[in-house]
Amino acid sequence: MSYTQGLRHFGERPVPVKCPKCAHIANQRAAKLRKNTPLKCPHCGLEFLPSQCPRIGG
Ligand SMILES: [Zn+2]
Numbered sequence: 001m002s003y004t005q006g007l008r009h010f011g012e013r014p015v016p017v018k019c020p021k022c023a024h025i026a027n028q029r030a031a032k033l034r035k036n037t038p039l040k041c042p043h044c045g046l047e048f049l050p051s052q053c054p055r056i057g058g
Helices: 003-010 030-035
Strands: 014-018 025-029
Touching (some): 014 030
16 A cells, blocks of 8 residues: 555544654554644654654554
């Protein structure tokens, strides 16, 4: 499944996002990713934008 298809498919459902610093994977809302809202890693506390993620989704 591609990135854009995933966003359409999941809507408000949680999407696994990989932290660019520590590689911890946390579930974030798909709506936040779509708006490029800053996310906070629950593991290391880093704030980052979805567009900075090395990988979104599976
Ligand atoms: Zn992190």
